[in-house]
Amino acid sequence: MFFILSKLLYFFICPVSWVLSLLIAGLIVKKANLKRRLILSSAIVLVVFTNPFLLEQFAKHWDIPPVPLKKTYSCAIVLGGFTSEDARGHGFFNGNSDRFIQGLKLFTTGKVTHILISGGNGLLVHDKFEESDWVKTQLQQFKVPDSCILIENRSRNTIENAAFSKTILLASKLPPPYLLVTSAFHMRRSLGIFKKVGIAVIPYPCNYIAGKGRTSIMSFIPDVEPLYKWNTYIKEVIGSLVNYFK
Secondary structure: OHHHHHHHHHHHHOHHHHHHHHHHHHHHOOOHHHHHHHHHHHHHHHHHHOOHHHHHHHHHHHOOOOOOOOOOEOOEEEEOOOEEEOOOOOEEEOOOOHHHHHHHHHHHOOOEOOEEEEOOOOOOOOOOOOHHHHHHHHHHHOOOOHHHEEEEOOOOOHHHHHHHHHHHHHHHOOOOOEEEEEEHHHHHHHHHHHHHHOOOEEEEEEOOOOOOOOOOHHHHOOOHHHHHHHHHHHHHHHHHHHHHHO
16 A cells, blocks of 8 residues: 555656646636745745756755775665566666676676666556566676576565565575665665664665756756756655654
């Protein structure tokens, strides 16, 4: 039930939904003062969430910085969400694929001896595609031995990532701490969840979508791209708060 609600409520936390709701309400109401306030509020929300500078500043404070790697670790836990399924049921890499790249890089450079891919199928209507199973075939193409690949293919969200990964790691007897590989915007929430289930991990953030840019005149010109990226960050903030109070 929690998984289904999290999918349905995503619409209500998007700034675009706030802008449209305020605008529509402003067009519907008849009182002139209220109409003016609602339309003005819609414009203010739009200006705030299309401002690249504000997004960059928030990301710099929210994203978890990487920790220097001082030795070889037994395993890199790579969280799913970096592949998608096409109309024929075949997998492909999406915009989060830096998670895969960094996990593979850690292995090929000798920073880790094993890779655990954690991710099943996060669709509301589940089909036969399992992300981790498909990713394993891609790792094999890079000559990663099967003995070095661990697969967790049941999880649908980060909470299940942690719970199911713990079972696999305990069975494998690989010593902690492990490197946790996920997008920078997702790292703070992921660390809290993995800590809660008792898995000792070291953050290895990647796939930065904000917080790395330089401030310039263009940073203060409204752009539609920050509006989309705010969806991601607001989701992470709310998810972190929910996990904290749970």
